[in-house]
Amino acid sequence: MIGEFDIYGVLFPPLLIWVFMALLLSMAVRRGLSALGLYRFIWHRPLFDLCLLVMLTGLISLAANRYF
């Protein structure tokens, strides 16, 4: 979707919202990975976390463009 988000009169570009959603989602995913001990397979944890955020943003944006 290319449009606007209207939050109480202030309009936001959708990408900003997708990044914010991806941030929340990545927090949950990070917690999950940590609990399962999957960070054993990761060399550089902050770098991986950044990549995770970018990928989730892309995923959400793709889903939004496809289904809305």
Added chain:
Amino acid sequence: MKPISFIYRFIVTLGAVILAGVVAWQLWIYYMESPWTRDGRVRADIVSLAPDVSGPIVQVFVHDNQFVHTGEALFQIDPARFNLALAQANAALAQASAAEAKAHATMLNAEQNAARYAALSSNATSAISRDDASTQSLAAKAEYSAAQAAYAAAQVDLGVAQLNLRRTTARATVNGVITNFSMQPGDYVGAGSAIMAIVDTDSLYVDGYFEETKLRHIKVGDKATVQLLQGGPQIDGHVQGFAAAIADSERIAAPTLLADVNPTFTWVRLAARIPVRIALDKIPAGVNLVAGMTCTVTILPEKN
């Protein structure tokens, strides 16, 4: 739990970096390269209607925000003065007609006289009298022509008086909506000064203000979709044309004849916005377009 070897951990992380790079690149192309803009405006041609004659308003037939059709009466200027002018023009025409008849009679008489003198022998009349009669005949003919011309002029004056009377009723020139309109009987309107705006609803279109960097991806005839800020269905359209010029903000209008170019040049700067005109193919039912609304314009990629 035995530790995983460094090489596996490195490969997994590298895979994530590559994947994220590809995703970031795609996002960049989608949001930055593809021709779309959030800066679109619904626009329409506005008729600034001015009365053709001056006078006080006696009747207003329409109200604010009313839809009017071409030819519909909008308001009536007091016709009394123009009725009088018409009567005067009619009288002037009758006068001119009488003057013409008189000149015709004079001409006939002068011609008869001249013919009689011409028929008389040289013993009965002098050459002077004969020439006088012939000159009078020519002069009477010229006067008759002048009277005919005066009659034609009076006819034209009558036409002008009729036209002025007709023009006391102002009519809509387009199908559209009257907007920001306030008029009461008794208001005095002057010929030529605009007093009401009619938004031509047949002319609704969208101007997308595209960054100049995206302009090379857009061609005349490309399909486009318009999404209004208020939501609702997408409106299909196509690119009708580009603005040929925009104002140069780096150049100041100088009092001399020479160019005055702003010497400050910003390091971080923004692309100029070029209006791209989008013709709307079909406005979906229930969508009420208001000129000035904001919309997002997306140019659809060509299907080869």
